[in-house]
Amino acid sequence: MFARLGRLVVHHPWKVIGLWLLVIVAVVASAPKLTSTTDQSEFLPSHYESIQAMELQQKAFPQSAAPAAIIVFGRADGAPLTEGDSAAIAAVGEQLTAANLEDVIGLQTVPPSENKLIQIIAVQLTKMTNQGDTRQGDAVEALRTALKRQVEGTDLKAGITGQAAQMLDQQESSAKGMAIIGVATIVLILVLLLVIFRSPVIALLPIVTIGAVSSLVGGLIAMVARAFDLQLDSSVNSILLVVLFGVGTDYILFLMFRYRERLRAGEDPKTAMVGAVARVGEAITSAAGAVIIAFTALTLSTLGMFRALGPALAIAVAVALMAGLTLVPAVVSLLGTKVFWPSKAWKQEPTGARFAALGAALGRRPGAFAVVSGGLLVALGVLAFGFNPTFDLTSGSTSDVSESVVYNKELLRGMPAGATQPSEVLLRADGGVLTVDQLAHFHTALDQVSGVGRVGEPKLSDDKATAEFQVTLDSAPESDVALATVRGPLRDAAHAAAPAGTTAAVGGMTAVFVDFQDAMNHDYAVVFPVAAILIMIVLALLLRSLVAPWYLMASVFLGFAATLGAAVLVFQRIQGDSGLIFTLPVIMYLFVVALGTDYNILMVARLREEAREGRDPREAAALGLRHTGPTVAAAGVILAGTFASMMLAGNNVLSQMGFAISVGIGVAAFVMAMFFTPALTALLGHRAWWPGHGDRTAQEVKPGNGDSLRAGSGGTEARPVAPGGGESR
Incomplete structure (x- = not known):
C-alpha cells in the first residue's frame, strides 16, 4: 500500500502539489472564520446547577447583568x-x-x-x-x-x-504570546534541522510545507466547529500552532532519515523516496492513528471545550500526516539530492559511537536499564499525588502589570475578594409569588454561611416569582476556598433554606468552576480508559502481539504520572504556586500519552526489524537503540523544544502547559522509548510478541501460519522490513 503510494507521488509530483494547492484554496475560500471563547460556562452541559441558575436568571431578568x-x-x-x-x-x-x-x-x-x-x-x-x-x-x-x-x-x-477588561487584556496577552511562540517555534526548527542535516533546504522544508497547509487546517477546523456547534477554547490557537509544526516536523524527520538511509544503500533518489515512504509509512501512520484516537476520544468528554479541542487537534495531525506522506515526498522527489545542499555528509555512513555504546550497554544489562529508567518514572510519579487544580485562568493568562490585574489587586484593598465576580443565588417559586417572609428567611440563611462576605438585597422579577441574591464571597472567586464554600456550605444552605414550593440554584463563575471540577472527574474515569483501550488495539494490530501493548501502555502512563509529578515539583513545590491549571492533566494526556506512544511504536518497530534479521532479543535491543536512538532523540528535541517555546509567552497558563508537555515529550523520548521499552522487550524476549511471530525470521515462519511478511518496496525484498525506526546520524 505505502509502496504504491510512494510510486504514485514520486512519479507525479507536480500533480500532487497542484492537488494540494487546489484543496487549500477551496477550503480557505469556503471556510467560516475560526473563533474561540473564554466564557467557561459555554463548555458545560445544561444539567449542571450553575448552568440551570444562569438560564433561570436570563429568563427572569433578561435586562439584568453583573457589571x-x-x-x-x-x-x-x-x-x-x-x-x-x-x-x-x-x-x-x-x-x-x-x-x-x-x-x-x-x-x-x-x-x-x-x-x-x-x-x-x-x-x-x-x-x-x-x-x-x-x-x-x-x-x-x-x-x-x-x-x-x-x-x-x-x-x-x-x-x-472586571470581566470585560480582563478578557481584553487576556486577548492582547495571547496575541503577543502567539507571536512569540510562532517565532520561537520556527527559529528552533530551523536551527535544529540545520544542526542535524547541515542543509538550509531541509531546514526550510517543514516551515514551508507546514506553513502552506496551516490555513487548510484552520479552515477544516472552522468547518467542523460550525457543523457540529463546537465551542473552541481561546487557547486552541497556541496549541494548534505547536502541534502542527512539532508533529509535522517529526513526521518529515522520520521520512528524511529513511530517505537518506536508502540513498546510502546505493539507490537512486526516486527509488530511495519510494522506499522511504514504503518503510516509514506504516509506522508514522500507526503513530498518527494512535494520536488521532487519543484526541478524538475527547468527544466522550462532558465538557464542550474538550469535545471541540480533540477533533481540532486530530484534524491537525491527520493533515500533517498526509503532508508528510504525499506533499513532502513530491517536493523532495523534484529536488533529489539537492535537498541536502550544500552538505555532502548524506553520502557517508556515520559511526554513531554514542548510541552504539549505549545500545551495547543496554544489551548487556537490560535489567539495570529497566530498573533505573522505571525507578525515575515512579519517583517523579509519586509527586503527582500532590497535584492541586487551580481555576485562576484570568490572572494566569495575562501579565502581572496589565491594568485589569493591577486594579483587581487594588480593588481587594477595600472590598471582599469575591467582589469582581459575585455568586448568584436564584430562588424560584414553583407556583405563585414569593412572599416577604420567604425572602427574609432565605436572605438570613445565606448571610450565615461561613465564607460569605456579604449578601445583597433580593431583586425580584416582574412576576414576583423569582428572586436573585448577589452573594459576595470572602475569597477570590477562583480560589480553592471559594470553590469549597460554593460546593458545600453555600449550596447546602440554599437548598435547605428554600421554602416549600420553591427551588434554589447557585450560579456565578465560582459555581461554574465547581461544576467543571465534577465534569472533569467524570471525564478522567471515561476518556482515559477508552483512549487507552483503543490505542492498545492499534498497537496489537501493528505488532500482532497481545503482550507488547500492555507494557507499552504501562510505560506511557508511568510517563504521564512522572510528567505531572515534575510539574507539581517545579510549580507547586519550588515556585510556590497554589496549584496547576485545572486542564493540565487532560492537556498532558493529549500529548504525553499520544506522542509517547508514537516514540514507542518507532522503537518497537525497529526492535522487531532487528529480531527478524535473526538476532537474539538483547542484541536486537542494542542495535535498535543504536539505529533508532538518534531519530527518536532528534524528534524528541524538536517536538519538546517547540512546546517549550510556550514558556516564552509571558503568562503562567501557557508556561505551565509548555513546561509540562515539553518535559513529558522528553520523558517519552529519552526515558521511555530509548531505555525503558527496549530494556523490557529484551527481558521478555520472544514472549513480547506472543501469540504472533513478529520477531521470527522468514525461515522460521511457516507458510500459512497467518504471519505475513512485509516487503519494503512493492514486495521485491526477501527480508521483512518493519516501518519506522531510523539510523544513526
Missing part, C-alpha cells in the same frame, strides 16, 4: 479617600456618562469602601452576541482613554478591571 467592567479609584499616595475625592469621583462618573461612549449603557457610582481606600463605578456594557463580538473590548479601550484624561493632574489614580 461587565469596574472602574477602581484610589488616592495616588495610598491614603484614604476624602469627601473631596469622592465628589471628584462622582464628577468623573457624570462626565463619562455625558460622553455617551459607544456600547457603554450605564455607569453607577458606588459609595467608598468602609476603610475609604477605594471607590468604584460599576459599568454596564452591551452584551456580546457571539464569540467574535469585540464591542465590550472596544468599549473598555474607549473608557480607559477617557478615564486617563479625567484623572490626569489630580490626586487620584484609576483603572478598569
